[in-house]
Amino acid sequence: MKEMCPQITLMDSSVEMIKVCEEKKEYHKAKHIHPLWFNLEHSKHENSFDLINNQMVLHHVIDYEAIIATIYSLLNKEGFLAIADLFIKDGSFHGSEINVHKCFDPNKLSSILLQIGFKNIRYKKCFDMRRENGNTYPLFLLVAQK
Numbered sequence: 001m002k003e004m005c006p007q008i009t010l011m012d013s014s015v016e017m018i019k020v021c022e023e024k025k026e027y028h029k030a031k032h033i034h035p036l037w038f039n040l041e042h043s044k045h046e047n048s049f050d051l052i053n054n055q056m057v058l059h060h061v062i063d064y065e066a067i068i069a070t071i072y073s074l075l076n077k078e079g080f081l082a083i084a085d086l087f088i089k090d091g092s093f094h095g096s097e098i099n100v101h102k103c104f105d106p107n108k109l110s111s112i113l114l115q116i117g118f119k120n121i122r123y124k125k126c127f128d129m130r131r132e133n134g135n136t137y138p139l140f141l142l143v144a145q146k
Helices: 015-028 064-074 106-116
Strands: 008-012 033-037 049-055 075-086 119-130 136-145
Touching (some): 008 015, 015 033, 064 075, 106 119
Parallel strands (some): 008 033, 049 075
16 A cells, blocks of 8 residues: 555544554554644645545534535545445434434535535445444445545
8 A cells, every 4th residue: 555655644633543543653664654633624734635535534523514625625636535434324323422423315425525526426335334232334435536
C-alpha cells in the first residue's frame, strides 16, 4: 500500500484516536503515515488530498452535509471520497448514545454529494458488522469523484 499511497494523513478530532494511530504507526514502523489531531468541523485545513476515506465517522458528525462540502474543497481535481457507514436499520448500533445519526440512506447521501458537485457516485453493501448485542449491522461503501 505504501507504493500506492506514499503519504497517508490520518486525521481525527479525538486525541485518543490519534494516540492509538501513533502507537500503531510506531509498532509497524510506518514512516509514511502521519496522524494529525484536527477538527474539520471547526477549522479549515490548508492541504489537499487525492483520496479522503471516511470510515464509520460520518454518523458522528452533526452537520454531515457541511463536512462533506468541506471534504469536497479539500480534494484535488479528480480526487475521490470513500465513505463507509451504516445502512438504515433500527438505530440500535450505538444504543442510547446521543448526537449521532443512526444510519444513512445511501441514495439520499448520493443526492447530497451530487448537489455539492461530486460525480461518478456509486455505492454497494460492503460488510456486515456483528456487535456484542448479537445484532448484525450492514455497512455500505460509497465512492464519489470530484
